[in-house]
Structures are given as structure tokens and as C-alpha cells.
Amino acid sequence: MASSKLYVFDEVAKHNKTKDCWLIISGKVYDVTSFMDDHPGGDEVLLSSTGKDATNDFEDVGHSDSAREMMEKYLxxxxxxxxxxxKRTYIAQQTDALKEDNSKDLLVKILQLAVPICILGLAFAVRVFTKKEE
Incomplete structure (x- = not known):
């Protein structure tokens, strides 16, 4: 890299989502957004390394020489x-998939409440309208 851009930590830490992910490894900043789907460990591994110096995370895995060479294109x-x-003070954002799952969970909870209420309402209406007058 001929001329290297210098980033402050807070700017790098903002890039902490599946569709916008930057990592700090050995003092260098990598935009790994386009690699998220291809990472052998999955995007969660990369997301868990945002908002901090990810050097130890990277080294602990024992990446191959080819993986280290591949990093250059993301620098x-x-x-x-x-x-x-x-010390890490950042709390990781939920992944996009997890957010989608949470919204599905909310929909299921709403339906679990709404369906019995509708059935009770329907039963009440049937009883009222079919009741014979005495």
C-alpha cells in the first residue's frame, strides 16, 4: 500500500455490521465486508472481532500463509x-440475520396471542347469533 490512510479507533469501530465490517489486526485496518460470506468460520467470527484490536483473535486461530496473503486485498x-x-468497551451489534429472527419471534408472539382471541370472538359471535329466543 503506497500511501496508507490513518484511522482513529472510533471510526473503525463504527463498521461493525455484516454489510459494513472493518477489523484492526496488527495495527492495520481491513475492510472485510466483501469476505463475510466466504470466511470459513462464518461472519459471526468476524463480527465478534469488531470494536477492538482483533490481533489476538486472528493469531489464536493460526491462519495459514495463504490466508495472511489474502488479507492484503482487504487492507x-x-x-x-x-x-x-x-480494554474493549464496545458491545457487538446483532447480526442482520439475528435481527430478522427477532422480528420473526415477535410476529410469532403476536400471532400466539391474536389467534386465540379471534377464536374466542368467533365462538361468542356464533353463540349470540345462533341462540334461540326463549
Whole structure:
């Protein structure tokens, strides 16, 4: 990389979603958004490494030489090391898939409540309209 852009930690930490994911590894900033679907460990592994220095996460896995070479195409700059906190304070965002699952769960809960109410209402209406006058 001929001229390297310098990023502050807070800017890099904002990129913490499946469709916008940046990582800090060994002082360098990588935009791995286009690699999310292809990562052998899945996108959750990459998302869990956002909002912090992911060097230890990366090294602990023991990536191959070819994986290390592949990183070069995702390199977008360097991080200002003075802006990286020593302790992680960032709480990871839910993945897009998890958010979708949560909205499905809400729909199921609404239906679980609404269906019995509709059945009771229908039963009441049938009883009222079919009741013989005495």
C-alpha cells in the first residue's frame, strides 16, 4: 500500500455490521465486508472481532500463509495506536440475520396471542347469533 490512510479507533469501530465490517489486526485496518460470506468460520467470527484490536483473535486461530496473503486485498489503512483502548468497551451489534429472527419471534408472539382471541370472538359471535329466543 503506497500511501496508507490513518484511522482513529472510533471510526473503525463504527463498521461493525455484516454489510459494513472493518477489523484492526496488527495495527492495520481491513475492510472485510466483501469476505463475510466466504470466511470459513462464518461472519459471526468476524463480527465478534469488531470494536477492538482483533490481533489476538486472528493469531489464536493460526491462519495459514495463504490466508495472511489474502488479507492484503482487504487492507485499507492503519489505525492510530494511541486511539485504541486497552480494554474493549464496545458491545457487538446483532447480526442482520439475528435481527430478522427477532422480528420473526415477535410476529410469532403476536400471532400466539391474536389467534386465540379471534377464536374466542368467533365462538361468542356464533353463540349470540345462533341462540334461540326463549
Amino acid at each position: 485499507i489503512g492503519e489505525v492510530d495506536s494511541t486511539t485504541v483502548p486497552t
